[in-house]
Amino acid sequence: MQTPHDSTASPPLLTSRDALFVDFDGTLTEIVARPELVRIERDLVPLIERTQRLLGGALAVISGRPLRELDHYLTPLQLPGAGQHGAELRVHGNATPKRRIWPGVAQAASTLRERYGGDPELLVENKGAAVALHYRAAPQRAGECENAAREIAARHGLAVIVGKMVVEVRPRGLHKGVAVEALLERPLFSGRRPVFIGDDTTDEDGFALVETRGGHGIKVGEGETRARYRLSDVDAVHRWLADSADAGARARESA
Structure with a gap:
């Protein structure tokens, strides 16, 4: 590589x-x-x-x-x-x-939506095979969003990837x-x-x-x-x- x-x-x-x-x-x-x-x-x-x-x-x-x-x-x-x-x-x-379809993604999406679904600064996007937490309107909350995603991903055996103003929980591999x-x-x-x-x-x-x-x-x-x-x-x-x-x-x- x-x-x-x-x-x-x-x-x-x-x-x-x-x-x-x-x-x-x-x-x-x-x-x-x-x-x-x-x-x-x-x-x-x-x-x-x-x-x-x-x-x-x-x-x-x-x-x-x-x-x-x-x-x-x-x-x-x-x-x-x-x-x-x-x-x-x-x-x-x-x-x-x-x-x-991967198990765990729906549960992760549900947890993120319960926590952040009503937050006007953040957007939870359930894509079906992954769930994204967008913080483009609140870049100062990057650390909070990444920590939350890692916690939820670990709970469901999923992986996390951090992109531009977004953190995504998705299946490993x-x-x-x-x-x-x-x-x-x-x-x-x-x-x-x-x-x-x-x-x-x-x-x-x-x-x-x-x-x-x-x-x-x-x-x-x-x-x-x-x-x-x-x-x-x-x-x-x-x-x-x-x-x-x-x-x-x-x-x-x-x-």
Whole structure:
């Protein structure tokens, strides 16, 4: 596994031989105060479609959100990908995602909701296979939220991961690296160089996995990371995707 470092190099453009695995919040879209307030730029869906054409369809979205939410925001697209950090897996667009259920998550969600459900500064989000406690409106309460999540997770044999202004309780061994690995075994993605792009600590497992499979990670924003390359923000991600699609179109025209 690559040692975390402060990478500053800009990533190479995508080619038709790559497979792209991309995070949603903070990568394709800006982080907002509450998950349901996310804003989709008008040119995002056409940009994803152009990138899909370059990659022969080998583009998957890997998110902590349920896939049904991603479908809603990216309509009419229904992309291959993984929701809830791999609890849901969809190999082909328009297919019904495969879902798994873990014991303990419902009890953890109930406990968090009893404790914080009426708190105007915090948001408890039960995703089904995981439960998230968002504190974007009260960053000073990060320690309190993390301690509460660890206490409840230990009680139910679950794991905790801390992201940007959120702490999530979820089953052990469930992470984005596992999701990417599962997709790389499928014909649509196998045999390609895997590229993973994301902005959060929850994406580090994805970065580590693609490195072991001959690919590379791209970190969006600041902070130490296992990723080899870096882009500054969401706008830079969009420009990189557009530049990749443009270069691919020129290559096809000259072939």
